[in-house]
Amino acid sequence: MTNQTYSLKSLSDLDIKIIDGDRGAEYPKSNEILKNGYCVFLNAKNISSEGFVFSDIKFITFEKHTKLLKGIVKNNDIVLTTRGTVGNLALFVDKLSYDAVRINSSMVIIRNENPNIITDFLYKVLNSDFVKNQIKKISYGSAQNQITVKDIKNIMLPIPTLDKQKEFLELIYLWDNAVNQYKKLIEYLNKYKRMTLQHLTESNVDNNKIIFKQKLLEEVCIVNIGTKFEGNFKYKVKAEIPFIKINDLNIPGNEKYIIKTKLSLNRKDIKKINGKLFYKNSIILPKVGASALLNKRGILSRESVIDNNLLCLTANEKECNSEYLYQILLTLDLSKISQESAIPLINKRELSNIRIFIPELDVQNKIANILKKYDELIENKIKIYKLLIKQRLLISNKFFL
DNA sequence: TTTAACCGCGTATACGTAAT
DNA sequence: ATTACGTATACGCGGTTAAA
Known part of the structure; x- marks a missing residue:
């Protein structure tokens, strides 16, 4: 897999569009960025190192939206943060079906229209250390880090044949699945632990044997x-x-x-x-x-x-x-x-x-032991989870060597 | 690029009250 | 009367975002 049968090409050579947001006179003032509205106006908090986070969303009105030009996010666009927190990436898949989504001035849209590149593969490549290291090199600014569109266009990407891309994605999905399953398992164990205790403390309500x-x-x-x-x-x-x-x-x-x-x-x-x-x-x-x-x-x-x-x-x-x-x-x-x-x-x-x-001391001991076992189990799973993430990164990096 | 504002998080201390 | 203690609150710090 690591024999370099593919060449390195820059984003612009690969015909991948970099779209900057609208920064003109109509750019929303802080009092025009609202809790509710027609168009989602993304801010840096929405683009984490793990992709989109839609827990705190800001909006602009329909009127404002129509006055702005560039910067509308479409399905399968990749958003990259370029100021402040530099280099966070998120792939937009419109599950939440907003009317419209726009980037703010501290991010760009990376739009793949090249039929020889699978967008998801592009997303994984951009997230690899191979690209992260390039972003580190082109970022500048002391108080506030930033990168320019011009430099982004010169980022070099290793793009193999479509078959190879598919092969890589299959492998990486396997690891993604493993990581996600473990994450779910940990969440489940935490939930189950809470329920166990809750269930026990409520048991005396039903005239059960344990007296609390x-x-x-x-x-x-x-x-x-x-x-x-x-x-x-x-x-x-x-x-x-x-x-x-x-x-x-x-x-x-x-x-x-x-x-x-x-x-x-x-x-x-x-x-x-x-x-x-x-x-x-x-x-x-x-x-x-x-x-x-x-x-x-x-x-x-x-x-x-x-x-x-x-x-x-x-x-x-x-x-x-x-x-x-x-x-x-x-x-x-x-x-x-x-x-x-x-x-x-x-x-x-x-x-x-x-x-x-x-309850009585002997019952406390028993309950404590059960919950302690849960803690140990969860701690153990977290260790493995962290290891999986590390392994996944290693494998992805190896591919792009 | 610089400066200011802000936010989340944590630290230090002034001061009233209880203990000695 | 003096010290020890606990509470309330002003302040510090680092990181991020917005404005100049």
């Missing part, structure tokens, strides 16, 4: 706030005790258990900053700031000190299994108890007074 009691969080665990961050104190990078800040929840590998932190302390340091030490298996969550609305949770993988913008819940072992507590906390949408001021804030008292469903 309603208890306040403060009856089953201790809720604490972390220690103030001392600006003029030198935190270590690699000391015995982790010092956890909100951002550490975002480090890859910390999805469930907090394994890595940017800062740490030794025992002496903890005294100096008056740090509160929390036990292993305590559960942390953001208390202040936008992240408080994202319902992130983490489990301490070891004794740790945490920042004062985090809350820490330590299960009372006689009352509550900490894994069970973690799973219950995951289901609570704390954005509901967040105060509605400028900055979101979860206050300790309100959190402590949240009611949860909780």
Whole structure:
């Protein structure tokens, strides 16, 4: 497959049209870009690295639409972002049947009218590292990256015979399918896990054997706030005790258990900053700031000190299994108890007074184990999913070597 | 190309109140 | 009276988009 029986040709030589949007005097002003209207007016958010995203769509009126010239997106057009976020691609297949769709000034339309090129193949080629690297080279601008139509026309593409294109597409569809199936599987497992817990907690309604009691969080665990961050104190990078800040929840590998932190302390340091030490298996969550609305949770993988913008819940072992507590906390949408001021804030008292469903300890253990198994399964699937994406890229790159 | 505005997310700190 | 603690809020920062 990798013997170069095909030559490299530029987009313009291949008779592939590059269509810029209308940037004339009639270009919509910001107050003419509306929530509803006749014609979809694409913005950079609609073109992700994975194709179209139609969750937040802006429109222009029919009148405005008729005044504009170039830039109407047709079926099978490929849209490429050229300013700001450069190089994102999306293939337009009009499933949603809008009246009209237009690009804004930070994108171009790539229209294939060459009968010797399968548009889907073109789309895959444009998404390959072979082309991405060329785009990287032609992009310029310090504050704001951009690429020009002239340079885009000179992008070189490896286009083999139609048969070879079909062969490649068959192979890549196979991988696309595998990736998509795994994505669906992960979504399904997440859903099934949620349903399992929901089903169990509702079972006492039907006079089932498992008895769930309603208890306040403060009856089953201790809720604490972390220690103030001392600006003029030198935190270590690699000391015995982790010092956890909100951002550490975002480090890859910390999805469930907090394994890595940017800062740490030794025992002496903890005294100096008056740090509160929390036990292993305590559960942390953001208390202040936008992240408080994202319902992130983490489990301490070891004794740790945490920042004062985090809350820490330590299960009372006689009352509550900490894994069970973690799973219950995951289901609570704390954005509901967040105060509605400028900055979101979860206050300790309100959190402590949240009611949860909780059975006897031995039942908690069982439920926790089931849900933990789900977590492990899901984590495993995510690993494979990431591997599949990597493999798919490798194979696609290999083809264009 | 530069500058400004904006947004999402996270951090630092002022200040009232409870604890000692 | 003084310190420790918890809450409320002002601010910082990096990235993206719009305007000049």
